[in-house]
Structures are given as structure tokens and as C-alpha cells.
Amino acid sequence: MEVKLIKTETDYNKALARMELIFDAKPNTKEFDEAELLITLIELYEEQHYKIDTPDPIEAIKFRMEQMGLKRIDMTKYFGTRGRVSEILNRQRSLSLTMIKKLHKEFGIPAESLLA
Incomplete structure (x- = not known):
């Protein structure tokens, strides 16, 4: 998969689906590097779109x-x-x-x- 910035909900869902496939990738492999990058991009998107406010x-x-x-x-x-x-x-x-x-x-x- 070509890794790119997650800009839409569709991109986000595709990234999650790909992450599910490569989640157990072995260290020092292309899939492992891709998983680390996807995690970072997914977290960034979630911080921007699914921010959890501090409780009252x-x-x-x-x-x-x-x-x-x-x-x-x-x-x-x-x-x-x-x-x-x-x-x-x-x-x-x-x-x-x-x-x-x-x-x-x-x-x-x-x-x-x-x-x-």
C-alpha cells in the first residue's frame, strides 16, 4: 500500500483496514515499517477528528x-x-x-x- 496523509474518512478507514492486515508484522520488514508509519498517521487523524474533551x-x-x-x-x-x-x-x-x-x-x- 502506498502510505499517504490521511485526509478523509475513507482514507482513515483504508488505513485502519491495512493496519489490521499488517498488525503482526515482524520487526525489520517493510510491513513493520509501514505499520509504524500508519500508526502515526492514524493517531494524527484521530487527534484532529476524534478529540476527546477533558471531563467536566x-x-x-x-x-x-x-x-x-x-x-x-x-x-x-x-x-x-x-x-x-x-x-x-x-x-x-x-x-x-x-x-x-x-x-x-x-x-x-x-x-x-x-x-x-
Whole structure:
């Protein structure tokens, strides 16, 4: 296959189909080099056309709370009072930098998600 920039959805689908055929190519072969190049081109196209936005900070917090089986009352440790927990989770108050640092450290929520 002639490798070229992926500019259209058709090009993208052809590249994926070709990649599927040569995915298990042995190192130091033409197919292996082609696969490496296709991976790069496919990733570039996907970054431009299928970009995944960072999640909403409050939704990220609620999701992690659900995963960990936490209730709103448990969040007073991170936000302060019950009223403040309510304000933050209802989007009436913004997260402070201190809260963001605690949430990142304790829950592993990416800082860029919390800063959005």
C-alpha cells in the first residue's frame, strides 16, 4: 500500500483496514515499517477528528465518588462544610486551588480535569 496523509474518512478507514492486515508484522520488514508509519498517521487523524474533551470537573468528582462509594457528607474532608459541599456539587461555587490539590492527591483525578 502506498502510505499517504490521511485526509478523509475513507482514507482513515483504508488505513485502519491495512493496519489490521499488517498488525503482526515482524520487526525489520517493510510491513513493520509501514505499520509504524500508519500508526502515526492514524493517531494524527484521530487527534484532529476524534478529540476527546477533558471531563467536566464536577462530573469527574461525582464519578469518582460513585466509584469509591462516597456520599456527600464524606466530601466535607475536602471541601469544608456540608453547605460548601452542596454548593460545589451543585455548581454554585468554584473549586479552590487547595481543593483541586486535595482531590488530585486523594482521588487521582487529573489536575487538568479539575481546572477545566
